[in-house]
Amino acid sequence: MAxxxxxxxxxxxxxxxxxxxxxxxxxxxxxxxxxxLGDDISTFPDYPAEIRxxxxxxxxxxxxQLHFGKIVDNPGDFCDVLVxxxxxxxxxxxxxxxxxxxxxxxxxxFTDKNFAKAGFQQENLKEIYQDFNVIQAxxxxxxxxxxxxxxxxxxxxxxxxNMFALGMVYxxxxxxLNYTEKFLDKKFVKKPNIAESNKKTLxxxxxxxxxxxxxxxxxxxxxxxxxKGRYRNMNGNTAAAWGLLAAAEKANLPFFLGSYPITPAxxxxxxxxxxxxxxxxxxxxxxxxxxxxxxxxxxxxxxxAATSTSGPGLALKSEAIGLAVITELPxxxxxxxxxxxxxxxxxKTEQSDLFQALYGRNGESPVPVIAASTPSNCxxxxxxxxxxxxxxxxxxxxxxxxxxxxxxxxxxxxxxxxMPVIKHKIKPKGEGEYLPYKRDPETLAREWAIPGTEGxxxxxxxLEKMDLTGNVSYVPENHELMTKYRADKVQNLENVFPExxxxxxxxxxxxxxxxGSTYGHITTAVRELNKEGCKVAHAHFNYINPLPKNTADxxxxxxxxxxxxxxxxxxxxxxxxxxxxxxxxxxxxxxxxPFTVVELKEKFKQLTGKN
Amino acid sequence: MSDNKYTFKDFKxxxxxxxxxxxxxxxxxxSVQKAMAELDHKKEDxxxxxxxGCSSRFPYYMNTYGFHGIHGRAGVLASGVKTANPKLxxxxxxxxxxxxxxxxxxxxxxxxxxxxxxxxxxxxxxxxLTKGQYSPTSLFGQVTKTSPYGTVEQPxxxxxxxxxxxxxxxxxxxxxxxxxxxxILIKADKHVGxxxxxxxxxxxxxxxxxxxxxxxxxxxxxxxxxxxxGKPMLFGKDKQKGLIVDGMKLRVVHLSDRISEENIxxxxxHEPDPSLHLALINMRVGLGFPVAFGIIRQVEAPAYDxxxxxxxxxxxxxxxIKNMDDVLNSGSTWVVE
Numbered sequence: 051m052a053x054x055x056x057x058x059x060x061x062x063x064x065x066x067x068x069x070x071x072x073x074x075x076x077x078x079x080x081x082x083x084x085x086x087l088g089d090d091i092s093t094f095p096d097y098p099a100e101i102r103x104x105x106x107x108x109x110x111x112x113x114x115q116l117h118f119g120k121i122v123d124n125p126g127d128f129c130d131v132l133v134x135x136x137x138x139x140x141x142x143x144x145x146x147x148x149x150x151x152x153x154x155x156x157x158x159x160f161t162d163k164n165f166a167k168a169g170f171q172q173e174n175l176k177e178i179y180q181d182f183n184v185i186q187a188x189x190x191x192x193x194x195x196x197x198x199x200x201x202x203x204x205x206x207x208x209x210x211x212n213m214f215a216l217g218m219v220y221x222x223x224x225x226x227l228n229y230t231e232k233f234l235d236k237k238f239v240k241k242p243n244i245a246e247s248n249k250k251t252l253x254x255x256x257x258x259x260x261x262x263x264x265x266x267x268x269x270x271x272x273x274x275x276x277x278k279g280r281y282r283n284m285n286g287n288t289a290a291a292w293g294l295l296a297a298a299e300k301a302n303l304p305f306f307l308g309s310y311p312i313t314p315a316x317x318x319x320x321x322x323x324x325x326x327x328x329x330x331x332x333x334x335x336x337x338x339x340x341x342x343x344x345x346x347x348x349x350x351x352x353x354x355a356a357t358s359t360s361g362p363g364l365a366l367k368s369e370a371i372g373l374a375v376i377t378e379l380p381x382x383x384x385x386x387x388x389x390x391x392x393x394x395x396x397x398k399t400e401q402s403d404l405f406q407a408l409y410g411r412n413g414e415s416p417v418p419v420i421a422a423s424t425p426s427n428c429x430x431x432x433x434x435x436x437x438x439x440x441x442x443x444x445x446x447x448x449x450x451x452x453x454x455x456x457x458x459x460x461x462x463x464x465x466x467x468x469m470p471v472i473k474h475k476i477k478p479k480g481e482g483e484y485l486p487y488k489r490d491p492e493t494l495a496r497e498w499a500i501p502g503t504e505g506x507x508x509x510x511x512x513l514e515k516m517d518l519t520g521n522v523s524y525v526p527e528n529h530e531l532m533t534k535y536r537a538d539k540v541q542n543l544e545n546v547f548p549e550x551x552x553x554x555x556x557x558x559x560x561x562x563x564x565x566g567s568t569y570g571h572i573t574t575a576v577r578e579l580n581k582e583g584c585k586v587a588h589a590h591f592n593y594i595n596p597l598p599k600n601t602a603d604x605x606x607x608x609x610x611x612x613x614x615x616x617x618x619x620x621x622x623x624x625x626x627x628x629x630x631x632x633x634x635x636x637x638x639x640x641x642x643x644p645f646t647v648v649e650l651k652e653k654f655k656q657l658t659g660k661n
Numbered sequence: 662m663s664d665n666k667y668t669f670k671d672f673k674x675x676x677x678x679x680x681x682x683x684x685x686x687x688x689x690x691x692s693v694q695k696a697m698a699e700l701d702h703k704k705e706d707x708x709x710x711x712x713x714g715c716s717s718r719f720p721y722y723m724n725t726y727g728f729h730g731i732h733g734r735a736g737v738l739a740s741g742v743k744t745a746n747p748k749l750x751x752x753x754x755x756x757x758x759x760x761x762x763x764x765x766x767x768x769x770x771x772x773x774x775x776x777x778x779x780x781x782x783x784x785x786x787x788x789x790l791t792k793g794q795y796s797p798t799s800l801f802g803q804v805t806k807t808s809p810y811g812t813v814e815q816p817x818x819x820x821x822x823x824x825x826x827x828x829x830x831x832x833x834x835x836x837x838x839x840x841x842x843x844x845i846l847i848k849a850d851k852h853v854g855x856x857x858x859x860x861x862x863x864x865x866x867x868x869x870x871x872x873x874x875x876x877x878x879x880x881x882x883x884x885x886x887x888x889x890x891g892k893p894m895l896f897g898k899d900k901q902k903g904l905i906v907d908g909m910k911l912r913v914v915h916l917s918d919r920i921s922e923e924n925i926x927x928x929x930x931h932e933p934d935p936s937l938h939l940a941l942i943n944m945r946v947g948l949g950f951p952v953a954f955g956i957i958r959q960v961e962a963p964a965y966d967x968x969x970x971x972x973x974x975x976x977x978x979x980x981x982i983k984n985m986d987d988v989l990n991s992g993s994t995w996v997v998e
Binding site for chain 1: 674676703704705706708710711713720721723724725726727728729730731734737738739740741742743744745746748749766767770969972973976977980982983984985986988989990992993994995996997998
């Protein structure tokens with residue numbers, strides 16, 4: 051039987067199983083191996099909020115999706131290959147498998163008991179056999195047979211079955227095993243028997259797939275789009291944490307993070323806590339308010355300070371952001387958005403904190419708002435947030451979301467020497483009189499005098515300040531003046547923010563407008579439509595307050611404007627307020643899930659009249 | 662005297678003090694300025710941090726670095742300042758509303774962490790700045806604007822909270838006792854860790870005379886006992902009364918032929934076991950005791966900010982990561998040719 055080989059530019063694979071089945075590790079291994087072969091990759095883990103949901107239930111399914119190939123901008127809508135370790139994993143993911151796609155099952159787990167736990171019928175399976183290419187593998191049995199002489203107990207043997215699955219998938223995609231073998235040697239350096247057993251199971255899975263002629267076999271065209279250089283996989287939370295640290299190093303300032311654990315932002319606190327080797331201080335406060343207020347205190351004391359949170363936490367921090375606004379101290383607030391309101395959908399993604407970021411404070415309280423748009427550029431925008439905060443003496447709000455936070459992609463490692471210079475506003479010792487609210491005439495940023503510096507003793511606080519001196523002032527005209535200064539200082543950032551760029555077909559009638567994490571899916575949708583001859587252009591915003599200076603000029607070149615976002619239309623409403631002369635069509639999704647490329651293309655086609 | 666040769670005037674800012682005439686805060690301001698002049702820090706190394714309330718206006722009247730924060734958050738603001746820059750001498754100014762109501766959570770956690778700073782808790786048993794509502798330390802049954810028929814809430818006793826949060830330093834003083842307060846503040850600053858000084862402070866407008874049964878000429882000798890480490894716990898006009906332990910409880914005794922000074926308890930502020938300190942803190946006039954003043958508890962323990970600095974030094978000396986380039990290139994990486 052000739053082996054069927056499918057040649058493709060890109061492919062989507064999903065590993066799904068119980069929370070304890072090791073699917074995250076399996077997916078990461080496949081992703082890392084593909085990266086080493088030069089593929090472009092995007093990954094997204096999908097796991098339950100419960101730490102150990104009941105075994106075998108749909109609620110306990112943990113998945114890891116990866117999309118790799120020539121040019122990849124998102125983790126993919128539908129998968130070509132699904133690995134389902136039990137009926138629950140199959141039930142939860144079957145709707146995400148492409149028509150005619152391949153499904154690999156651990157048939158040992160497809161018992162009556164597990165069907166019952168998943169609320170799935172044997173009958174369903176029959177239909178699936180008709181519609182999809184199903185590869186049945188008794189993975190548990192074969193893993194145990196492989197390890198029969200290993201000396202491991204039953205439980206330890208069964209635990210290796212994810213390596214059997216990985217081996218099979220490596221075979222289907224013709225990937226080498228050596229990266230994972232090296233990884234296992236390193237991970238289990240103190241338990242050589244476990245390392246050996248896992249490696250044996252991995253090879254066994256690979257060989258099993260060869261033996262049964264597991265079909266089809268894919269040949270994925272490697273990426274040639276990646277620039278030369280050293281790469282690593284990067285997720286949004288690590289990137290944000292490192293971007294902040296990089297800004298502190300570039301500005302030559304100590305770094306302080308005041309934070310409180312919250313899904314999906316906790317990893318930022320975790321990453322910073324690791325970096326005592328750089329002298330970074332992480333303060334795990336007793337609550338969200340403590341997180342930000344310690345950071346405001348650290349900023350007053352001369353650190354680059356930040357706080358990290360998600361929506362509900364941002365709500366609690368509102369008053370303290372106002373304190374940083376009126377004291378005009380540098381501060382970065384990273385808000386990793388999740389589904390809301392209230393506790394909402396903690397592990398799911400959404401862009402619904404935009405209005406909260408822009409307006410969620412008492413008084414006239416302007417704050418620059420910027421948003422990352424890919425997992426790895428969370429690094430750049432966190433760095434940028436630190437730079438703006440330090441150079442303009444203001445709190446800065448950085449928006450990411452659960453999709454960016456947990457998603458990964460290959461990232462060309464930058465060199466610190468190439469990062470932009472950051473010039474903080476600290477007044478050097480011995481330069482005469484210090485006036486806390488004397489401003490740079492251009493940026494309106496005040497100078498920063500650090501406690502411990504002789505002669506610059508001064509007081510700041512939440513009460514309105516007199517221009518120049520910073521003394522408490524109730525003078526009516528002064529309040530208006532200071533309010534305008536604070537507003538203008540933020541608005542003036544449009545002079546330093548980069549101009550809005552357009553991707554896709556510049557002659558298009560339709561301009562797709564979006565911000566934040568929708569970038570990858572929209573980019574793919576626009577590129578594919580352009581290829582198909584459909585004229586669509588895409589303007590993506592990373593700078594939200596203030597908007598880029600050329601926003602209206604760009605919008606003016608197009609007849610139709612469609613704003614796509616994962617909320618009920620907050621950015622569209624904001625644009626309508628700032629640039630009311632355009633009519634904004636809206637495309638919104640509020641399901642805790644990213645847009646799919648398919649639904650985006652459909653919508654774009656509809657608006658271009660090509661449907 | 663320190664080498665700095667400051668006087669209290671060096672710590673006065675050019676701002677007009679706007680507390681009500683007769684307010685106890687004015688005397689405390691004087692005590693703080695005197696203490697700072699005597700301590701060894703440079704003027705620029707002081708940071709005075711507050712929350713919201715009458716007493717929280719304090720930083721504006723000090724010619725030091727200062728930060729007037731938001732309601733309830735003095736503790737975390739001060740914690741951030743001290744952790745970020747441990748060289749500073751940080752003084753947190755807070756009231757019974759700021760520290761024990763809206764900021765209660767921060768207050769106990771700050772003490773638990775044992776951050777090396779001084780908390781001056783101005784306790785006037787009332788909300789002054791909002792014009793006379795009851796506070797978490799107002800007495801049970803106290804009639805205020807928001808308790809016209811008397812409160813039905815039991816008050817917090819700050820010292821009890823401090824000990825419950827594993828506090829290592831607790832002192833109590835009276836606003837008008839400038840000499841004693843200055844002395845306590847100096848010792849509080851020298852103590853490594855969180856030092857809480859409760860200041861019984863009279864609000865002349867909304868709760869005038871709240872402490873009359875302790876501070877008036879007629880009552881003060883019998884109703885105040887000033888504790889000093891290593892000294893017997895004596896009080897009364899001619900120091901003829903003292904404290905002894907009777908079973909598990911404290912008891913007031915009169916010196917006589919049968920009870921001499923040797924029978925009287927000797928104050929040990931350094932005892933790690935907090936039981937007796939708690940009993941001393943909880944003595945109240947209504948229960949037949951004098952109120953305890955002075956440094957009631959002072960126990961050595963490592964401070965949070967010191968431990969952080971130590972940890973940083975240790976990790977730095979062991980880690981191969983020296984800068985951000987090292988971080989960026991750490992772990993699994995690959996080269997695209």
